[in-house]
Amino acid sequence: MxxxxxxxxxxxxxxxxxxxxxxxxxxxxxxxxxxxxxxxxxxxGKEEIIPALYDAFEEEMQIILQSGSKDMRSIEDQWIFAYIVLEEIWDFRFFYRNLDSILDRYPVLAPKFKRLLNAKRKAIRANLNNLIQLDYLHIDEVLLDTLVEQNLLCFTYWLNLQEIEQRKIPAQTAIHQSVFQIMTLSVPYMGEAGFDALQGMQALLKKNLAPK
Amino acid sequence: MxxxxxxxxxxxxxxxxxxxxxxxxxxxxxxxxxxxxxxxxxxxGKEEIIPALYDAFEEEMQIILQSGSKDMRSIEDQWIFAYIVLEEIWDFRFFYRNLDSILDRYPVLAPKFKRLLNAKRKAIRANLNNLIQLDYLHIDEVLLDTLVEQNLLCFTYWLNLQEIEQRKIPAQTAIHQSVFQIMTLSVPYMGEAGFDALQGMQALLKKNLAPK
Missing domain, CATH: 1.10.10.60 (Homeodomain-like)
Structure with a gap:
């Protein structure tokens, strides 16, 4: 190296x-x-290191978002997609933990991060549209817009909120709980199947958080 | 003064x-x-000013949360409650915009902010329970937990996310859009009445954002 x-x-x-x-x-x-x-x-100095790290992060994230937007066949696929996105954010979590202040102090990053938010928003919408086409979700247009935004908010800030309340939370716990939180946002739109889906998600969360 | x-x-x-x-x-x-x-x-210096400002913020917020936990009789009451909470956060938005880094650098504030998050969580739950008792909401226990957390996440970070995407967004726009976003979280649990409630919320948002 x-x-x-x-x-x-x-x-x-x-x-x-x-x-x-x-x-x-x-x-x-x-x-x-x-x-x-x-x-x-x-x-x-740091003023060149931080943008270089951000570029590495964005490059990896764009690949994840692009591959994740297609081939979403089931709720499990969506779970895995959310997991991979959050794992990538965790790997660069210094950036998200000081998001506003870093964007203020590194003006070159502000338009780049907005671009990334839009790519994330697009991938989330593509995923949810896939689930609608597969007949997993039934949702009104306006509520789909707000659901996309809620997903985006969770993907951006949920890890932070957990860290504020439980300092030094293990990565695995933080990520799995975030995935669970994101996935439950879709449950009320699953109709009759929502109850089973929720139980499946709880079981998956419990299994993933069990000591190895 | x-x-x-x-x-x-x-x-x-x-x-x-x-x-x-x-x-x-x-x-x-x-x-x-x-x-x-x-x-x-x-x-x-600043290391005494910031905690003094935080204390003033927390004192006002605790009063709002306590008065807001009772007497929730309708969806409109919840709308007003959300508005008042977010207006208070907006007035002290410097704190939320650099939340993680301020909590790192002012260790005296970390336990205080955790206490406030818990008070907010309790008020949100009391509100939602009121709406359940009034028969507005029908929701499973597990989903109620995740709905409370999602409300908390919105109350904590939604204004930030809007500011990142639309620098210098006017206070009124940011706050009303956040309230709308928070309120729509409950819509899928309103059953048949959800559609009307959503239309009412959209009309309220439009009215509130119209130029005076």
């Missing part, structure tokens, strides 16, 4: 663990046992 | 407009045209 990639990896670990405001470029150099000068040769 | 209160008012305005990370104690003194020494006589 080249030094540039090693810097990004070390930065990501530190930022996720300590939070964006707590970590300086010097902290990152220290963690790698390289000189600050060596780090500055690759990145002109 | 005494100097202490004037400092808090000026700080709140600046923090809401410019964001928490952008504003220093000296900026606040400058806005008031007082010397930094005069400000420091009342507050030992």
């Amino acid at each position: 080249n030094t540039k990639q090693r810097i990004l990896n070390a930065a990501l670990t530190l930022l996720n663990e300590e939070g964006e405001t707590a970590i300086s470029a010097v902290d990152i150099a220290n963690a790698l046992e390289i000189s600050p000068g060596n780090l500055y040769y690759h990145f002109k | 005494n100097t202490k209160q004037r400092i808090l008012n000026a700080a709140l305005t600046l923090l809401n407009e410019e964001g928490e990370t952008a504003i220093s104690a000296v900026d606040i003194a400058n806005a008031l045209e007082i010397s930094p020494g005069n400000l420091y006589y009342h507050f030992k």
